[in-house]
Amino acid sequence: MLDTVAVAAEDPHAEQPWAELGLKPDEYQRIREILGRRPTSAELAMYSVMWSEHCSYKSSKVHLKQFSEIPQETPVGKTLAGIGENAGVIDIGQGYAVTFKVESHNHPSYVEPYQGAATGVGGIVRDILAMGARPVAVMDPLRFGPLDAPDTHRVLPGIVAGVGGYGNCLGLPNIGGEAVFDETYLGNPLVNALCVGVLRHEDLHLAKAIGVGNKVVLYGARTGGDGIGGVSVLASETFDADGPAKRPSVQVGDPFMEKLLIECTLELFAAGTVAGIQDLGGAGLSCATSELASAGDGGMHVELDRVPLRDSTLAPEEILMSESQERMMAVVEPAHVEEFLAICAKWDVEAVVVGEVTDTGRLEIDWHGERVVDVPPRTVAHEGPTYHRPFARPDAQDALQADAAEALPRPSSGQELRATLLRLAASPNLCDKSWITDQYDRYVRGNTVLAQPSDSGMVRIDEETNLGVALATDGNGRFARLDPYAGAQLSLAEAYRNVATGGARPLAVSDCLNFGSPEDPAVMWQFAEACRGLKDACLELGVPVTGGNVSLYNQTGETAILPTPVVAVLGVIDDVTRRTPSGFGAAGERVFLLGETREELSGSEWAHVVHGHLGGLPPRVDLAAEKALAALLLDAVGLATSAHDLADGGLAQALVEATLHRGVGATVEVGVDPFVALFSESAARALVTVTDADAERLVALAAEHGVPLTPLGRTGGDSLVVDGVLDLPLAELREAWSATLPAALA
Structure with missing residues (x-):
């Protein structure tokens, strides 16, 4: 017999599969109170899916x-x-x-x-x-x-x-x-x-x-x-x-x-x-x-x-x-x-x-x-249940943060640094992703301006004025595990920076917040801290959250995923023909590092790949420095011949990707501690190139915006040379960088 509203009113005690549909006892009772009777089967179905977590x-x-x-x-x-x-x-x-x-x-x-x-x-x-x-x-x-x-x-x-x-x-x-x-x-x-x-x-x-x-x-x-x-x-x-x-x-x-x-x-x-x-x-x-x-x-x-x-x-x-x-x-x-x-x-x-x-x-x-x-x-x-889930900073968080990666054994000789750079470049998180992206059409419609492997994607909106938008998505679960407040901000900062390196002005945010079970107070603490971090960072950077998604219960048994707030930033560029490329484009150009490098190795790809280690504190968040860097990158549009953000893998990975993008090598000097210089993952940094004629102007712009600027060297040749430390032919580097996914997934 069809379970109609009339039947539901006349038969209030009929057994219903509310638990099998994911409803809790108090939720089922609330539905009965709203309706003044038991729900019909159809109503129960509606409430069960609409009151689901998703x-x-x-x-x-x-x-x-x-x-x-x-x-x-x-x-x-x-x-x-x-x-x-x-x-x-x-x-x-x-x-x-x-x-x-x-x-x-x-x-x-x-x-x-x-x-x-x-x-x-x-x-x-x-x-x-x-x-x-x-x-x-x-x-x-x-x-x-x-x-x-x-x-x-x-x-x-x-x-x-x-x-x-x-x-x-x-x-x-x-x-x-x-x-x-x-x-x-x-x-x-x-x-x-x-x-x-x-x-x-x-x-x-x-x-x-x-x-x-x-x-x-x-x-x-x-x-x-x-x-x-x-x-x-x-x-x-x-x-x-x-x-x-x-x-x-x-x-x-x-x-x-x-x-x-x-x-x-x-x-x-x-x-x-x-x-x-x-x-x-x-x-x-x-x-x-x-x-x-x-x-x-x-x-x-x-x-x-x-x-x-x-x-x-x-x-x-x-x-x-x-x-x-x-x-x-x-x-x-x-x-x-x-x-x-x-x-x-x-x-x-x-x-x-x-x-x-x-x-x-x-x-x-x-x-x-x-x-x-x-x-x-x-x-x-719109009036489903609202849970104030208990949340608490886990007791183990202090010990996790005290276990800093800065204390781990690190390479010192040029040969060890060379091997480390190659190992990281070939690691799953840093290697060439063409095996994946070559299965996607990146240029259909004819308006794609930037796509993988560029820092951000960019599309032309108006074919007459060349108005365009750029987008980047980023999320670092290891950083969020070490400190969910700072980790969420670092994800936002990286996407914000990636949009700016292409020459677009960051405007707005959408987020996808992926976490474990909300019934675990430690997971809910991670979630609450990540939300608070995103809100505070958006306020300081002046970018609104326009929407997004929450995905909870991402765990198998008792094992939750790393807290993974994925942040998308959208920016606007008035003329896409003036965008800044990510890779080195010509020999003989000056290479500069923008931003300050500190000894920040906890949560890094180096700690993850070489030592299988997760502990310590993530890189310091400096949103004022991120804003200043983005403003400088925007003022440098037309001046900078390339710009590449520094994030996972640090300066070493930025150099790998910038040189391999168009096969233009570089010779750089990185200072007295090449390991920290190459593999630190300090935020608010970018690698830029300019011609000799424009170098003085870039120096003046950096001073105007209060952004530290370090001369590194010049583009050219068919190798990546870190002076006095290592010399890597681009052919050898490309082989290591590009072989990982095809070898694993063939």
């Missing part, structure tokens, strides 16, 4: 609210849409706005690597599309277990193929990201996906069901049994140690359907047929209907049996929970419905009117004439 942020929102304290203005203009919308939208001048966001698809990608990663890309693209923007590029910050681990060999190829396969089919360039390896990600890889889109100010659309009597249209792919309780459930619990399971919960993507959906939706926007819009991602129809109604006039009536199905046997609750991909929901004025449906038909996109906006203040859903849902929509979408 959808409701019930453990994290008490900490996330501090991001609202950050002013929303940027150096260029105001934030047009921020936290709470599908994605942040910021003004970049000339009447243009960009929308960008980074989200996670971690657990589904472990269970089913290809589809998990592919649908992660598809979901973030639809978030951008729903704001009224044309998606123009994607990025993929990834984390894996050790490169030689069998499970890494299982998940990495599938994840990379999923990211590339979906993005390439959509015709979207992949302009950057990361691939990081660490023991703690074994069994819990991180697949974070970013998309950026472009729109004119007047084209902004929001997720609101406004206008009583307006029609609710579901369009795109049909609803199937794939993804039932998908990311909303998978991302809201800890995996056990028994390996992949729950494959039916992972969504299945169709990028060719999504491409049609993108073009169809953009034409619907241009025709003025859309009053409100929402993509169907996590929690599917449960999310779209409740969020649209909640953010609009407060009421919606839906005929669920009108939903086009791939599987006619699906029950109402399964339809509401399904996370089948490539679906959108729009609110359309009655006068525009015919035109809306005609545009969808033109693009061969199925579209059905499934309901209308009401003034009842209720979300009412019928199934073959029977009422199966009758709820206040805000209680589903």
Whole structure:
């Protein structure tokens, strides 16, 4: 018998699988109190997915609210849409706005690597599309277990193929990201996906069901049994140690359907047929209907049996929970419905009117004439549980921080330094990532200006004025483990610096906060400290957080991942033809180091690779120095012939990447302690080159901005020479740097 609202009222004591759906006893009781009765099966399904950790942020929102304290203005203009919308939208001048966001698809990608990663890309693209923007590029910050681990060999190829396969089919360039390896990600890889889109100010659309009597249209792919309780459930619990399971919960993507959906939706926007819009991602129809109604006039009536199905046997609750991909929901004025449906038909996109906006203040859903849902929509979408999880600095943190890497044995002779440099350059985290990025189309659409291996990705927005945007994503889990407050700030600072090295002015932030179980007070302390660090750093740097994502329960059994706040920074550049390259471009140029180098080796790649060590304090955060360095790099646009930030691997790695980028060698002098000079990971530093004619001007600019400047040497030759210390032919260096991933993954 169908479990209707009437049946639920008459049979209050019926057994319900609330625990199996992830609800806690007090949460189930609260649902009963809200409704004044037990929920129907369909209502229980809706509340269970919408109150999941992934959808409701019930453990994290008490900490996330501090991001609202950050002013929303940027150096260029105001934030047009921020936290709470599908994605942040910021003004970049000339009447243009960009929308960008980074989200996670971690657990589904472990269970089913290809589809998990592919649908992660598809979901973030639809978030951008729903704001009224044309998606123009994607990025993929990834984390894996050790490169030689069998499970890494299982998940990495599938994840990379999923990211590339979906993005390439959509015709979207992949302009950057990361691939990081660490023991703690074994069994819990991180697949974070970013998309950026472009729109004119007047084209902004929001997720609101406004206008009583307006029609609710579901369009795109049909609803199937794939993804039932998908990311909303998978991302809201800890995996056990028994390996992949729950494959039916992972969504299945169709990028060719999504491409049609993108073009169809953009034409619907241009025709003025859309009053409100929402993509169907996590929690599917449960999310779209409740969020649209909640953010609009407060009421919606839906005929669920009108939903086009791939599987006619699906029950109402399964339809509401399904996370089948490539679906959108729009609110359309009655006068525009015919035109809306005609545009969808033109693009061969199925579209059905499934309901209308009401003034009842209720979300009412019928199934073959029977009422199966009758709820206040805000209680589903926006008034879920709020947990003040206990958090405490772990007792072991003091001992961890006292175990400094600065005390570890270090190389001293030139031969030892040479071997160390080669070993680090060939290490999984620092080696050439072309095995991954060559599977992505980085230049489709013809507007990619910078992509891997550049410090940041950059795309042209306007072909007449050459206005463009740059993006970088960064996150250092080791630094965050040593000090989550400083670690989050260092991640932000590195992304901010990477955008500036390309010549773009940093404007705004999106974040993807990947942590272990919120039920562990030590993990919640890491999370709270990282949020506090990000907020304080954004305030000082003057960049707002426009949106993002939280991914918790990233652990297998009792083993949590390194706390991994991934931070994306977006910047604007007035003329992309004047961007600054990352690599050395010509012989005979002067090489300078900007910023101060200190003996900071704890949490470094050297400590990790050579000693397998994690302890001590991360590099010192100096946000004033970061701002000064970025201002100098922006003033040096057109003057600097190259700029490369210093981060993982320190000066040594920056020299490796700068020389190999175009095969131009260099000879440098690094001072009396070459080991610290080469391998320290002090922040707020960059490597720049200028011609002889411009060297004096660079020196003056550095003095003007108060940025320490150290002459290092000159570009040229076919070797990397550290005078008096080592001499490495670029051919030998390239062989070491480029062989690691192909050898491991062939």
